[in-house]
Amino acid sequence: MSKLIHVETTNRPLDAAAALEFCSSPGHGAVDLFIGRVRDFNQGKSVLGVSYDLHETLCRNVFRELAEETAKQWGSEIRLWLCHRHGRLDVGDASVIAAASSRHRDEAFRACRQLVEEMKHRAPIWKQEHYTDGDSEWVQGHALCSHG
């Protein structure tokens, strides 16, 4: 894998400082950091936590593909970090960290956003929300299939 790209899935707490350290270069004047966190309310229900399920091998392959596409679009010198957590998370816990650094801010902003948006639509990750009323529900998502 390119030394300019880091992708990972983990069941441990995410490390924003590590993402910033990786997305660092003397020639890079901009770094954009995105942290996705579990919020306490969704679809009219009070949320206690979220369990993330993912297909680890395919997920890392898709992350790498997304990062390579992003680097191709926004410049070969760009540095990219994408890490998603799995397992049971509480409200406030970080579920995903994406970061991008580049010479100027525009590429960093756009690349970081592209990583996050594509990850949400293409990476094999699922979440089950746990509510304060004791119920749990798998969240509806984006279909990967192309059949009719």
Next chain:
Amino acid sequence: MNDVSVDSETRRIRIRMFGGFRQFRSESELAVELEAAPTVADLRAQVARAFRDDDNALSLLKASAFATDTRVLDDDEAVPLDADLALLPPVCGG
């Protein structure tokens, strides 16, 4: 790997299940038997038979994709029998 032959004409295929499919079965894998040279559409039809008594599972199956460890499969291609297979419901990372 899915290389277990029941006989020369039939193969047993194991499929890992993720996300919402976990609520329909206590196991994380589903096994189905397929005739020789099946397509992904054949696999989908056989999985539908396994879920025939559960309308919610069948509805989720229609919106789901089959995949190996490296890519999502199209329904009209052959099932790669030398790869681990997975059934992926609609995704929602982040």
